Amino acid sequence: MDRALKLRLEARFGGVLRGPVRQRQDQTEIRIAPRDVTDVLRALHDEPPFSFPVLADLAGVDTGDTLQVVYHLWSGTTSDWLRVIAEGLPREDPRVPSATFLWKGAEWMERETYDMFGIVFEGNRDLRRIYMPADYTSFPLRKDFYLADDAARSPGAGVRHMERSHAPNDAVAGTVRRTGAA
Amino acid sequence: MTTTLPPGTHVSGDDPNVLIDDDYASYEPIPPYPPRTEREAEFYTLGDGEMYLNMGPQHPSTHGVLRVVLKLEGERVVDIDPVLGYLHRGVEKLCENADYHQTISQVDPLEYVSSLFMEWGPVMAYEKLLDIQVPRRAEYIRVLSGELNRIASHALFMGWFALDLGGLTPILWSFIERDEIVEMLAALTGQRMLFNYFRIGGVNGDLNHEFLSRLGDWMSRAVGQIDANTKLLNENEIFVRRASGLGVIDTDMALKLCMTGPNLRATGLPYDIRRAHPYSVYPELDFEVPTRSEGDSLARYLLRMEEVKQSLRIIDQCLHQMPDGPIMAKLPRLLRPRPGRAWAALEGPRGLYGAYAISDGTDQPFRLKIHDPSFIHLQAVGALLPGHLLADTMAIMASLDPIMGGVDK
Numbered sequence: 001m002d003r004a005l006k007l008r009l010e011a012r013f014g015g016v017l018r019g020p021v022r023q024r025q026d027q028t029e030i031r032i033a034p035r036d037v038t039d040v041l042r043a044l045h046d047e048p049p050f051s052f053p054v055l056a057d058l059a060g061v062d063t064g065d066t067l068q069v070v071y072h073l074w075s076g077t078t079s080d081w082l083r084v085i086a087e088g089l090p091r092e093d094p095r096v097p098s099a100t101f102l103w104k105g106a107e108w109m110e111r112e113t114y115d116m117f118g119i120v121f122e123g124n125r126d127l128r129r130i131y132m133p134a135d136y137t138s139f140p141l142r143k144d145f146y147l148a149d150d151a152a153r154s155p156g157a158g159v160r161h162m163e164r165s166h167a168p169n170d171a172v173a174g175t176v177r178r179t180g181a182a
Numbered sequence: 183m184t185t186t187l188p189p190g191t192h193v194s195g196d197d198p199n200v201l202i203d204d205d206y207a208s209y210e211p212i213p214p215y216p217p218r219t220e221r222e223a224e225f226y227t228l229g230d231g232e233m234y235l236n237m238g239p240q241h242p243s244t245h246g247v248l249r250v251v252l253k254l255e256g257e258r259v260v261d262i263d264p265v266l267g268y269l270h271r272g273v274e275k276l277c278e279n280a281d282y283h284q285t286i287s288q289v290d291p292l293e294y295v296s297s298l299f300m301e302w303g304p305v306m307a308y309e310k311l312l313d314i315q316v317p318r319r320a321e322y323i324r325v326l327s328g329e330l331n332r333i334a335s336h337a338l339f340m341g342w343f344a345l346d347l348g349g350l351t352p353i354l355w356s357f358i359e360r361d362e363i364v365e366m367l368a369a370l371t372g373q374r375m376l377f378n379y380f381r382i383g384g385v386n387g388d389l390n391h392e393f394l395s396r397l398g399d400w401m402s403r404a405v406g407q408i409d410a411n412t413k414l415l416n417e418n419e420i421f422v423r424r425a426s427g428l429g430v431i432d433t434d435m436a437l438k439l440c441m442t443g444p445n446l447r448a449t450g451l452p453y454d455i456r457r458a459h460p461y462s463v464y465p466e467l468d469f470e471v472p473t474r475s476e477g478d479s480l481a482r483y484l485l486r487m488e489e490v491k492q493s494l495r496i497i498d499q500c501l502h503q504m505p506d507g508p509i510m511a512k513l514p515r516l517l518r519p520r521p522g523r524a525w526a527a528l529e530g531p532r533g534l535y536g537a538y539a540i541s542d543g544t545d546q547p548f549r550l551k552i553h554d555p556s557f558i559h560l561q562a563v564g565a566l567l568p569g570h571l572l573a574d575t576m577a578i579m580a581s582l583d584p585i586m587g588g589v590d591k
Contacts, residue, residue: 025310026459027525053437054453056527057536059551070538070551072525074459081459081525105440108561116274126221131270131590134215135200140275 002028002080008049013040018087029083034069034096037086044073044082045102051075052082055103060113062143067094067117089119091142098123116141211236211251225263231255235572239268245342245579246586248560257572262564269590277550282308282382282517289552290376294587296335298328298367299530301380303537304550306461306526308382311519311541319507320384321463326500327370327379329493330397334363335531336486336493337411339583343483344415346580347424355411362400369393383511389504397501404494412487425480429566429578432477439562443533443555445582448485449477455529462528467499479581486531486583518545532556532583554588 001023009021009030016036022029032040044050054074061068067089073082086096098121099106110121111130118139121127129136138145193200200215211234217223228234238249247268253261273292277285286301293300302324309316337360341353364374369392371379379386415421431441433449446453454471456464472488474481519541527536533555542548559582566578 024522025313025524027310027523029523054442055440056442056534057525057538057551057553059538059549059553061540061549061551072527072536072538074527076458079459081527083523083525102438103440104438104565105558105561108557109440112557126219128218128222129267131267133267134213134218135197137197140272141278145275 001025002078005078005080005082012043012047012049016040023080026080027083028078028080029085031085031087034086034089037069037084037099038097038101040084041071041099041102044084049077051077055099055106056081058099058106058109058113060117060119060141062117062141064143065091067091067119067142069096069113069119071099094119095122097121100124115139118142222263225251225253225261228253229255229260232260237575239265245584246589248586248589250575252572252575254572259567259570259572259575262567262575264560264563266560266590269586271591273591274550274552277304277547279546281545282519282547285547285550286380286382287376287378290378292552292554292588292591293530293535293556293585294375295338295585296331296531297375297377298324298331298379299528299535300552300554300588301377302328302528302530303526303535303552304539305380305382306528307524307537307539307550308517308519308547310524310526311522311539312382312513312517314383314511314513316384316511317508318463318505319388320509320511322500322504323385323389323509324380325462325464325467326497326504327367327377327385329496329500330363330367332531333490333493334360334367336490337363339486339531339580340411340415340483342583343425343479343577343580344421346576347421349415349418349421352411352414355414359404359407359411362396366393366396366400369396381510382517383513384509388509397497401494401497401501405491408487408490408494416484416487422480425483425577425581426476426478428479428574429570429581430476430478431562431566435565436477436562439565440558441533441555441562442558443529443531444485444489445482445533445559445562447471447473448481450475455527455534459527461526466503467496469496469499479578482581482583489531516545518543527553530555532559532585532588552591554591556584556586556588557591560584560589 005028006021006023016032018031044052052073052075056072056074059070061070069086071084096119098110107124107126110124113119114127115129115131116139212226217226232253232255235252235254237252239247249265251263252259273288276288280288285304289300289304290297337356341356344352368374371377431449433451436446436449450473452471452473457471469492472485474485521541521543523540525538527534536553538551539547540549562582563579
């Protein structure tokens with residue numbers, strides 16, 4: 001845990017942070033609103049006390065009610081990984097500024113996140129589906145997208161098959177119709 | 183829809199703006215729908231004297247199932263549009279619906295050349311979620327088997343790279359090395375390729391006699407063999423002149439493209455997660471992070487061969503420093519980490535492998551994001567390729583060493 005980084009972050013971004021700077025093990029986490037992503041990422045990338053040159057990862061998260069975009073950054077100025085969470089994206093129209101103005105390599109990561117969560121990255125020149133076919137209309141990694149197979153129900157459905165010796169409460173009565181099997 | 187549809191097409195059941203081809207015409211490079219983005223419109227508009235060439239999805243040198251649409255002017259590549267998804271299995275969704283132990287075998291086939299590194303990321307992230315201290319012997323075994331896997335992966339890279347430049351012999355030679363290591367790891371883990379060996383809190387089995395005797399046998403002649411293999415290419419004038427100056431990239435651009443691993447270090451930046459953000463027992467081990475300044479395909483190749491030598495050093499130290507003790511932390515069978523988030527990153531043979539796990543307090547990960555360097559490096563091909571000859575396409579792609587299993591999660 002890098003306490004100095006926490007102080008630097010609080011001093012620089014005090015106004016835009018949502019909630020406290022959280023630290024656990026080798027990770028420091030800040031939460032911001034989607035509209036502040038451009039400013040915060042630019043400051044983290046450019047300003048000498050931070051100067052994060054490496055975007056290690058960009059991930060989408062569906063919390064169940066809202067969507068989030070999570071950035072992981074690395075810098076030689078700190079011993080921690082920095083996690084920036086842009087939180088509170090509405091499910092109906094999730095929009096967040098693109099990070100491609102700093103890291104061109106974020107383009108495909110944003111395409112993947114768009115493909116899986118439907119999050120629109122404003123400013124990405126190539127925001128089309130990357131894995132799923134062009135005529136696909138769902139967003140598979142959202143929590144309201146269930147797997148068809150009963151043995152692999154989403155945690156949202158409350159099924160914990162390892163804890164139960166027999167059928168879960170909400171299992172379909174009768175035989176389970178499997179498609180595709182002979 | 184009106185009757186003006188081209189023959190052999192119908193409207194997609196999902197999106198009425200997309201036409202589906204029934205004929206072999208679906209292998210036309212131009213997609214059967216209007217461009218969706220600025221970039222797609224730009225790519226699918228032909229300039230003067232330009233043409234499209236469709237490569238794949240089963241081109242023999244695409245290192246997996248990948249389709250690439252090339253825009254050519256004569257024999258020069260103007261632009262490139264990789265089309266992914268032919269290997270997409272939805273592993274992240276499957277992991278959300280499996281319990282913590284099961285996800286290890288789910289992520290294995292993502293990186294089918296060096297599976298151990300793909301297992302390592304999620305396992306490390308779960309250990310952070312659970313606040314587990316992994317026994318030192320287990321960490322040493324992980325490093326030992328991981329470095330062996332790194333050598334196996336780089337050996338395969340050497341063969342593939344030469345194959346894509348038109349040389350057949352090196353892949354036969356490099357498979358000698360790879361096969362010995364793979365058999366060794368099979369003795370340790372029970373599997374040749376998809377090991378499923380790391381466990382949350384340790385590893386699945388202790389070092390055994392067959393593994394150690396194979397390893398000792400191989401270590402006694404590894405340096406000589408690897409030198410002989412690399413001599414085949416390093417002193418080959420055709421290879422060296424062909425690979426140098428091919429796909430040059432500088433450090434700034436590589437960082438902008440989010441590149442990591444050997445491809446970034448070949449531009450001169452000694453960024454290695456094992457040193458930049460130490461994990462496991464790497465701080466106790468003595469090794470160097472080789473760099474090169476040229477940033478071309480030859481530098482990427484030579485750098486990987488340097489890394490093989492460093493891996494041999496690490497294996498040697500692991501065998502000498504291996505402590506006694508348990509190989510698994512004491513854990514309940516059913517894992518329910520407290521709600522929280524954890525990110526773990528490690529240095530694999532292709533760059534930064536990462537896992538971002540979120541727990542909601544149940545026995546299944548709420549979200550598991552896998553970061554694979556192959557995905558990033560395949561994207562970089564688009565930045566490196568324009569201006570090169572058609573025949574260099576596969577050489578540049580091979581020099582970045584993407585694995586399609588990791589690209590299409």
